Amino acid sequence: MNILEVQHISKYYYNPVPFQVLEDITFTVNKGQLLSLIGKSGSGKSTLLYILSTMDTDYTGKLWIDDELITGQSNDELAKLRNEKIGFVFQFHYLLQEFSCIKNVMIPALKLGKYSVEEIEYKALAKLEMLGIKDQALKPANRLSGGQQQRVAIARALINDPHIIMCDEPTGNLDTKNTALVFDIFRQLTSELGQTIITVTHDESFAKNSDRIIEVVDGQLLL
Amino acid sequence: MKNINTDIAITYLIVSKKFTLVAVLGVLLGMSLYIFMNSMLVGFDRVSNDSIFKNSPHIRIFKDGAISQPLQQSDQIKDIIINPKIVPATNNIENPYEIIQLIKNETFVTNVSPQITTTLFYNIGLLQVTGTVTGIIPNQANEMFDIQTNVVEGQIEDLTDNVNAIAIGKGIAQNFSLGIGDNINITSSKGVNKSMKVVAIFKTNNSKLDDTKSYVNLNTAQQLLMESNTYITDINVNIKDPEIATEKGKILSNITGYQSESWLEANESLMAAFTMRRLVIKIISFILLIVAGFGIYNILNMTVSQKINDIAILKAIGFKGKDVVMIFLTQALSIGAMGIIGGIVLDIALIALLQKVYIGGDIGYFPVGFEAGKFIQGIVIGGIIIFFAGYIPAKKAANVDPISIFRK
Numbered sequence: 001m002n003i004l005e006v007q008h009i010s011k012y013y014y015n016p017v018p019f020q021v022l023e024d025i026t027f028t029v030n031k032g033q034l035l036s037l038i039g040k041s042g043s044g045k046s047t048l049l050y051i052l053s054t055m056d057t058d059y060t061g062k063l064w065i066d067d068e069l070i071t072g073q074s075n076d077e078l079a080k081l082r083n084e085k086i087g088f089v090f091q092f093h094y095l096l097q098e099f100s101c102i103k104n105v106m107i108p109a110l111k112l113g114k115y116s117v118e119e120i121e122y123k124a125l126a127k128l129e130m131l132g133i134k135d136q137a138l139k140p141a142n143r144l145s146g147g148q149q150q151r152v153a154i155a156r157a158l159i160n161d162p163h164i165i166m167c168d169e170p171t172g173n174l175d176t177k178n179t180a181l182v183f184d185i186f187r188q189l190t191s192e193l194g195q196t197i198i199t200v201t202h203d204e205s206f207a208k209n210s211d212r213i214i215e216v217v218d219g220q221l222l223l
Numbered sequence: 224m225k226n227i228n229t230d231i232a233i234t235y236l237i238v239s240k241k242f243t244l245v246a247v248l249g250v251l252l253g254m255s256l257y258i259f260m261n262s263m264l265v266g267f268d269r270v271s272n273d274s275i276f277k278n279s280p281h282i283r284i285f286k287d288g289a290i291s292q293p294l295q296q297s298d299q300i301k302d303i304i305i306n307p308k309i310v311p312a313t314n315n316i317e318n319p320y321e322i323i324q325l326i327k328n329e330t331f332v333t334n335v336s337p338q339i340t341t342t343l344f345y346n347i348g349l350l351q352v353t354g355t356v357t358g359i360i361p362n363q364a365n366e367m368f369d370i371q372t373n374v375v376e377g378q379i380e381d382l383t384d385n386v387n388a389i390a391i392g393k394g395i396a397q398n399f400s401l402g403i404g405d406n407i408n409i410t411s412s413k414g415v416n417k418s419m420k421v422v423a424i425f426k427t428n429n430s431k432l433d434d435t436k437s438y439v440n441l442n443t444a445q446q447l448l449m450e451s452n453t454y455i456t457d458i459n460v461n462i463k464d465p466e467i468a469t470e471k472g473k474i475l476s477n478i479t480g481y482q483s484e485s486w487l488e489a490n491e492s493l494m495a496a497f498t499m500r501r502l503v504i505k506i507i508s509f510i511l512l513i514v515a516g517f518g519i520y521n522i523l524n525m526t527v528s529q530k531i532n533d534i535a536i537l538k539a540i541g542f543k544g545k546d547v548v549m550i551f552l553t554q555a556l557s558i559g560a561m562g563i564i565g566g567i568v569l570d571i572a573l574i575a576l577l578q579k580v581y582i583g584g585d586i587g588y589f590p591v592g593f594e595a596g597k598f599i600q601g602i603v604i605g606g607i608i609i610f611f612a613g614y615i616p617a618k619k620a621a622n623v624d625p626i627s628i629f630r631k
Contacts, residue, residue: 050626055539076543083541090629094536096231098238108540110227156540168629 002067003163003196004029004052009061011047021047022059023219031163032194034186036207039216046168048216049200053086053166054078066163083112087157089199091169095141095149095156102128102137105155112160120159127155131185147178154185158195165189167199171206183209228546231537232553235526243558246522250562250609253515255569258601260508262574264501265597266590271497272465274428277368279486280336280459282472284326286314287482319455322479326460329478331471334461336363339444339454345391345437346408347399354395354435356409358444367461370425370438377403377423379438386443390423394434409437411447419443428584512605515562516612519555523616527551527623534620535628544621551620555613563605567598 011022021044029035039045050056051063054070057078063070066085070078082088087108095104105124109115115123128134131151136144141152150170157165171179183206189195190211199210207213215222236243288309293302316322319337326335339358344351361382365371370379375393382388389407401407401421410416419439426433439447445454458481462471468485476483487494527534534547542550577589 046630050629053539055626076545079538079541079543079546081541082539088536088539090536094532094629096533096536098234107227107231107537110230111541111546 003031005064011059034210036210045216087162087165089167091172097142228549249518251565254566257508261597262594282460284458344410358441373425381422388422389419390438392433393426516608519612527620535625547621551617559609
């Protein structure tokens, strides 16, 4: 079953000189897949990820997520869609430093407003427990180690039970031990919870162990 | 359930306590000074007007001299008067009591009082001092000008029904070393000589008036001018709203057929000075509020720059542009609300304190009061400035492109 479909996506950068960064990209992603986007620096893989994440709307072609045409929706609609259906994990964890870990995890759910605060708190604790950092829940985010922060960020990405989790080099900043840990978590999410993960990575062993590898070379897919 | 936007805004405010405090203080000072200066202005205007209204009525009705005209007005024959002059007619108002009744019938009129003003000499031995004497109906004039509040000795009411009584200025009393019950000899412009008994001594804020002016009964003034008891030169009129005296004066002029002059016209240069004072205070106080607005703008701009990563991540996880605007606008409005409340509290304290400070002169206590209108005006104008001071950085935050932050 398709969770994400890309048809003929192209993108240009005009500054400082016109430059085609993505050329006629077409592919589909199945539900429950752990997909690695690899490629050299400047190949366009991050650009592709940001288009898939709906944050970049400046492209030609069409994008479907969960059988819904994304291309052409307004920024507010896209924001709502990201809140509901997409989770994000970045290379530099990007937690809100002033908030406690559990609050960071809760924010997307509070924004969604589907459950009561108590329910959200319970769910957030469950996610943190799953990631093995329940004991850190009440600490401010900036007191945690890098690996711990990345796990909080993953918990945040999971809180609304999204269809897809998009990651931009989630292990880029982590040591081997933590990388293995994050990979295990991702495996568990795809196989046990049926969530789809699309991740940009430079880590070869990480990519090798994923379900599918898409390599981007000079703005084109190397299948 | 508490809104997540508010929650984030409050967390930011608490985290940067010092900056929040500085911004709140800025608004507090700006707001309190704005309200205080404007309230003070109201007090100043009141004192100034009060001192004007002690000497001049809102509207004065009098007979203006007319240029002599040809006896026959005809289209065919043009009579020309060479070297025309002001007709040397009397300057009294005909049928004054009927006219007074006519004016009293107007609903906007609160107080009417007839008056005669003429020049005279105060005699002491061979020395003669020129001055003016005003013939009044004591209780009516007192109601209009509140003369009694200036009286330092005696009673102005003692002029009533006493054609030999006089109320003199403090200066005259000192120069002639007169007290209550002493006699003073006066000579009118018509040469009538009278010995008068001092029943009251008054002191105004104007020493020139104190040195020359005196009050007598209306009948005494008529005697001094050798006129009948229907001789009246001025009718003083007070109205409900002194600010529109000029327009109302024109109406009275049309009704009575005599000339009218409002206090605004009579004190034109003073009015110009007041207008300037008002303008300066209003501009300065407004600029103070704007400066307070800049304080909020600055601090919010800084917060936006500091939290740009947070903004990017919030937008990525599904916060809309208007959510981001709300987060930062809430901060601005919270700072503003705290500042405004603080400012009002400071104002109440300041006004309560200054009201007890004695300045002296005819001002007495510092002329400032609790002007509800000025408080509301300050809150409204301050609120608008604070809104924009917050909205501009908030809009900037909402326009942050998350990708440009993540790709750095």
